[in-house]
Amino acid sequence: MTEKNYSSIKKMLLLFILVSLFAYVAIRSNVLSFTHDECLSFDIIRGDVDRANTANNHLLNTWLMSQSYYYFGGEAFYLRLPNLLAFLVYLFFSYKILIKSTSIPLMVLGVSLLLFNPYLLDFFSLARGYGLSMGFGLAALYFLVKPIPVGFRQYITNIFMALGFALLAAYSNLICVNLVITAMAVYTVELFFLSREQRFTVQAKRWAVLGLACTMSILFMVKLIQHLFMLKEHNELYFGGPNNFYDDTLKSIIKSSLYFNEYGEGVSMIFRISCVVLFVIGIVYQFFNHKNVQLLKVSAALMLMILATIVQHYAFDALYPGVRTALIFLPLYALFCYFLVCAWYEQWSESKKTKISFGLFLLVALCLPIGWHFIKNVNVDYVNEWKYDSGTKEIMNMIREKYAHESNVAQTISISNSWVFEPSINYYRNLYAMDYLAPANREGINCNSNFVYCLKEERDTLSNINDYTVIKEEYAADALLLQRKAFMK
Numbered sequence: 001m002t003e004k005n006y007s008s009i010k011k012m013l014l015l016f017i018l019v020s021l022f023a024y025v026a027i028r029s030n031v032l033s034f035t036h037d038e039c040l041s042f043d044i045i046r047g048d049v050d051r052a053n054t055a056n057n058h059l060l061n062t063w064l065m066s067q068s069y070y071y072f073g074g075e076a077f078y079l080r081l082p083n084l085l086a087f088l089v090y091l092f093f094s095y096k097i098l099i100k101s102t103s104i105p106l107m108v109l110g111v112s113l114l115l116f117n118p119y120l121l122d123f124f125s126l127a128r129g130y131g132l133s134m135g136f137g138l139a140a141l142y143f144l145v146k147p148i149p150v151g152f153r154q155y156i157t158n159i160f161m162a163l164g165f166a167l168l169a170a171y172s173n174l175i176c177v178n179l180v181i182t183a184m185a186v187y188t189v190e191l192f193f194l195s196r197e198q199r200f201t202v203q204a205k206r207w208a209v210l211g212l213a214c215t216m217s218i219l220f221m222v223k224l225i226q227h228l229f230m231l232k233e234h235n236e237l238y239f240g241g242p243n244n245f246y247d248d249t250l251k252s253i254i255k256s257s258l259y260f261n262e263y264g265e266g267v268s269m270i271f272r273i274s275c276v277v278l279f280v281i282g283i284v285y286q287f288f289n290h291k292n293v294q295l296l297k298v299s300a301a302l303m304l305m306i307l308a309t310i311v312q313h314y315a316f317d318a319l320y321p322g323v324r325t326a327l328i329f330l331p332l333y334a335l336f337c338y339f340l341v342c343a344w345y346e347q348w349s350e351s352k353k354t355k356i357s358f359g360l361f362l363l364v365a366l367c368l369p370i371g372w373h374f375i376k377n378v379n380v381d382y383v384n385e386w387k388y389d390s391g392t393k394e395i396m397n398m399i400r401e402k403y404a405h406e407s408n409v410a411q412t413i414s415i416s417n418s419w420v421f422e423p424s425i426n427y428y429r430n431l432y433a434m435d436y437l438a439p440a441n442r443e444g445i446n447c448n449s450n451f452v453y454c455l456k457e458e459r460d461t462l463s464n465i466n467d468y469t470v471i472k473e474e475y476a477a478d479a480l481l482l483q484r485k486a487f488m489k
Contacts, residue, residue: 010104017111018091021121025087028125028380029080033393035386038127039423042079045069055236058129059227060171065127074431076393079127086135087124091115093142097335105359105367106342112367113334114138116374119256120330122383130327133173138331140165144183145297145335148194155194156209159187163217169328170224174231175321176328177224178308182301184214189300240319245306248320250275253330256323259377260384275333282340289347295339302336305329324385382476388455389424391474395453395481396428398472403436414438416449418458421479425453452482 034042040056045066051057064082072078094114101107115121123130143162149155162183169176191210231237241248254271279302286296305328312318321329341362349355382390399415417425417440425440445454447464456478459465472481 006104010101010107011099013104014095014098014107014111017115018095021115022087022091024378025121025124026084028383029084030077031380032076032125032383033389033391034076034079034424034427035126035383035389036420036423037386038076038079039427041065041127042069042074042427043423053230053234053236055231055239058132058172059224060168061127061129061132064132076127080125083124083126083128083131083135086132089135090124090138093138096142097338101342102346103355103359105362106338106345108367109341109362110334110338112370112374113338114331116370117257117330118259118374118377119384120327122385123324123327126383129172130324133169133176134327134331136165136169136172137176137179137328140169140179140183141298141301141332141335144186144301145294145339147293155191156213159183159210159213162187163213167217167220170221173325173328174224174228175325177221177228178305178312179328180217180221181308182304184217185304186297186300188214190297237319239325240322242319245309245320246272246276248322249309249326249329252322253326256384257330258373261373261377278337278340279333282336285340285343289343292339292343295336295343298332298335298339302329302332305332388420388477388479391472391477391479391481392421392424392453393428395472395474396425396432396434398481399437399451400432400434403434412436412438413451414446414449415440415451415453416444416446417453418455418479419444420455421453450484450487453479454482455479 037056040051040054041058041062042065044051044057044062046069052062061082065079068078068081072081094111098107098110098114101110120134123134125131140162143158143165146158149158163180166176166180166183170180187210191207228237241252250272251268254268254275258268258271282295283299283303286292286299290296309318309320313320345355345358349358399413403413413436415425415437419442422440422442428434429437429439445452445458445462447462447467452462452468454462459480459482462468467485468482469485470480471483474480
């Protein structure tokens, strides 16, 4: 096979995977039930001032949702559209990074690390700021870890692009403020070494350009910092852990990446130890081999991001990020692993036979398990973070269809519910103009209501359970829709 044909096959395979993933995420954006926290974000754009002062207000996401709502309406797909489009950004820069792979096994490894994480993909199907932060965050990382620039113009272009995307990520998810700070630090150190090695002449005005880029970034961060202090004042920075980066961040990232599957504590521990050991090996390796500039940069970025969370914890009593607030570490660590393996592949795979053996090892030992885990969790029914909300859309459609042909409902219909279902029930009540249905509340289950929508575990707590019959069981949500027998026709 010629090199040109091999390159064409690699490109077509990569494009096929990316297009398939986008179709999957787009379908989920359209069919998934609107979730609890999405509804709270939607309340903000509909004028809920109190919600605007909570952590649910992801600034850029809120604004983009408001624009979608203004132009297209309140359907879930349109409210999720900004994050779906952010997935295009994520896919584009994944393509830019992975198409440069020197072999198909390396490319498939990169795809597996960057894209076959079911937890990460969930957030591109939701109307929250996390998908936006991942799309813009990977774009920032792409420019941040690019090889040594040929000239100063390319260098400064990389700076402005990286800082611009990092700021967009920060306005989408406040944890990415650390990404902005990290980018400024990496570029400052890079300019110092480039000037010392005389890669290009660094005059005073060029240092001034770097200073201007950093100053502009700081000015754009002022609003974010003000927002952070406001959230702290309102006790809204409650998501995370107080212990350490390993327990609160790393463990939660691995648990969420495993999609909360019960593989056993032993499997989770193996992943945790492997992540730490690989990171240490990668850092030690770079002391003896400085050739891979991209690996050096992504390693520096990862260490600075970790250091930033530790410093903020001790300086400002900030919690260590966990689960969805730590999402930025997924593509960051994925790039670290990818560039590290690429460096080993290029250094140690001198013969064709060795390259084939190395490639097969990557496919069988790494890509195959990751791919199996991803396929195992592919679904269009739920996102694991808000799995309990997976059936709300369907049960509300059932109630709506039941009264679709009745122009005048004789009485106001009441629905009682577990508190977690209140936002999504009211969202669909307003979306479907179900004025005959009384609004849901968080006061607990009322045993005299016409309908009850509750978690299965709450069924036996109903004092008059014999007065109700189950008309719908939502397996993914582990919930039941019950109807009062006296109200049934």
